[in-house]
Amino acid sequence: MRTASNVLGTPLIPCGFDPLTGFYRDGCCNTGGDDTGLHLVCSEVTEEFLQFSKARGNDLVTPVPQWNFPGLKPGDRWCLCVVRWKEALEHGVAPPVVLEATHISTLEFVTLDELNEHSVSSSD
Numbered sequence: 001m002r003t004a005s006n007v008l009g010t011p012l013i014p015c016g017f018d019p020l021t022g023f024y025r026d027g028c029c030n031t032g033g034d035d036t037g038l039h040l041v042c043s044e045v046t047e048e049f050l051q052f053s054k055a056r057g058n059d060l061v062t063p064v065p066q067w068n069f070p071g072l073k074p075g076d077r078w079c080l081c082v083v084r085w086k087e088a089l090e091h092g093v094a095p096p097v098v099l100e101a102t103h104i105s106t107l108e109f110v111t112l113d114e115l116n117e118h119s120v121s122s123s124d
Helices: 047-055 082-090 104-108 112-116
Strands: 039-044 077-081
Touching: 039 082, 039 104, 047 082, 077 082
Parallel strands: none
Antiparallel strands: 039 077
């Protein structure tokens, strides 16, 4: 398997293991043909974003045990669908992004400048 790149053009680093994120639940914002939601953006979710997403019909707070989903709380790192992150950006509630853990395909939807405006360090 080929190593994916991040939006900076370097190897993609893990986004988060607690809770375990990624479409493939490998801790990384990897993607493939079966990832129709494009879970590309490694974000540090905020309360404001979680409420925005819930109001849009995507409840990320409530646990769903049958999908091994613990529910998110502010500060958790999670691979978000790029279209949802862009929508949050347009509404002024985009959560911070870990550039080194955000898949390069994100740049097909948003600019690096937009991501940089919301970036946090991978070690934060």
